[in-house]
Structures are given as C-alpha cells and as structure tokens.
Amino acid sequence: MVRARKKFTKKELKEDKFILFALKAKDFLEQNASRIGLVVLGAVVLFFGFTYYKNQQKEKTAQGALALIQAQMTIQQGNQQAAMEKLSNIAEQYSGTPAGAQATYALGRYYLEKGEFETARQYFERYLDDYGDDPVLKAAALAGYADCLLNQGKPEEAANFYEKAARVDPDFPQSPGYLFSAAQAYLDAGRLDKAEALAREVMEKYPKSEYKDRAALVAQMARLKQAG
Numbered sequence: 001m002v003r004a005r006k007k008f009t010k011k012e013l014k015e016d017k018f019i020l021f022a023l024k025a026k027d028f029l030e031q032n033a034s035r036i037g038l039v040v041l042g043a044v045v046l047f048f049g050f051t052y053y054k055n056q057q058k059e060k061t062a063q064g065a066l067a068l069i070q071a072q073m074t075i076q077q078g079n080q081q082a083a084m085e086k087l088s089n090i091a092e093q094y095s096g097t098p099a100g101a102q103a104t105y106a107l108g109r110y111y112l113e114k115g116e117f118e119t120a121r122q123y124f125e126r127y128l129d130d131y132g133d134d135p136v137l138k139a140a141a142l143a144g145y146a147d148c149l150l151n152q153g154k155p156e157e158a159a160n161f162y163e164k165a166a167r168v169d170p171d172f173p174q175s176p177g178y179l180f181s182a183a184q185a186y187l188d189a190g191r192l193d194k195a196e197a198l199a200r201e202v203m204e205k206y207p208k209s210e211y212k213d214r215a216a217l218v219a220q221m222a223r224l225k226q227a228g
Helices: 010-015 017-032 038-076 080-093 098-114 117-130 135-151 155-168 175-189 192-205 212-227
Strands: none
Touching: 038 080, 038 098, 080 098, 098 117, 098 135, 117 135, 135 155, 135 175, 155 175, 175 192, 175 212, 192 212
C-alpha cells in the first residue's frame, strides 16, 4: 500500500526556513509552469535562490557581529584564553563576514605576540587570501606576516612584505614605520642597495616622521658596507 504523503504543519515549516522557501518556490513553479517558458522559469528559480541566500548572509553577518562583540567583552574582562577560543569559533563559523575577517586578523596578532610565529603567519595569510578589503587591516596583516618571517630568520622575505604594507596607502600613519622596517630588514639580509634606497625614501617622503633619523642611520650603514 502506498503511504499518503505527510503534510508539513505550519509549526514544522517555521522550524525549517529552507523547507518553507522550497515549498513556496515549488508551488509557484507548478502553478505557472504552463504559462512561462523554460528560460523565464530558470530565471525565477535563480531569483528565489539568490533572495534566500542574501537573507541568510544578512543573518549570518548580524550573528557574527554579535559574537564579535561578546568576544571583545571577554577580552576586556581579562579572560584572554576564552576570548581567543571565541575568536577562533567566529573565524570558522562566520567565515566570509566582516566579523570573520576581524577575528582572523586578531588571532594572527594574538599568536604573534605569544611568539607562535608559524601559527600567526597562517592566520595573517588566511586573512590576506580570504579578505583584504579593508586597506588598514590589509596593511597591518602584511606587516604582521612580515614580522613572522623576520622572527623565523627570513629577513629578505620579510622586507618584501613590509614594503607591500607600506605601499597599500602611503598616507597611512603606519606607512613610514612599515617602510623603515623594510629598509632595516633588507640591510639585515645583505640587500644593501634596497636598504639604502628605502631608507632614503623614508627620509625624503616622511621628513617629519619619527623614523627619519633612524632611516638616515640605515642608509649610512648600507653605504659603508657597500664601500667596504
């Protein structure tokens, strides 16, 4: 005997938004299939799908923002470990949202300060690969990535990323520091020509910067090493 198809109650439908959406779309298509062509029918399906996806993304973004606020409150309460666990969950559960981006970057900074450079580097790399729309955080993530490389004994690679950080927007207050760090790292790597060039750029482009005198010293050291 063929069993009668179970009908969903209104209560059950409310418990599953996707089922409700699917049934509405199904009813619409069945009622209008004879009056519209396949091309239009396909467009309708895409419209319903996009609308549902967009609403879901808005909800995900809002939930992620709330979770991020809760993590920040945990940090303010001094419970660093619990806060990092929350940030880790946000980075995974709300990937693709602004909260996911900020959590990913924050985890990179946390592990960098702990001296766990490889873990920190992975988070910065993930931020740069998956996000990077915010120029301030992008520059900071590039510099953080460079910090990791420098601490891992890779000064030339680090210098390259410091320079990239400085080029995101030369008008950022942090840009002179990023550029100086690039010059210093190139000096450590033995790339004396690059070290002198970037040090001079700091001196010329940022004459009022706190890094001007230090850049002059790097330029002088680079010249002396080249001469010797």
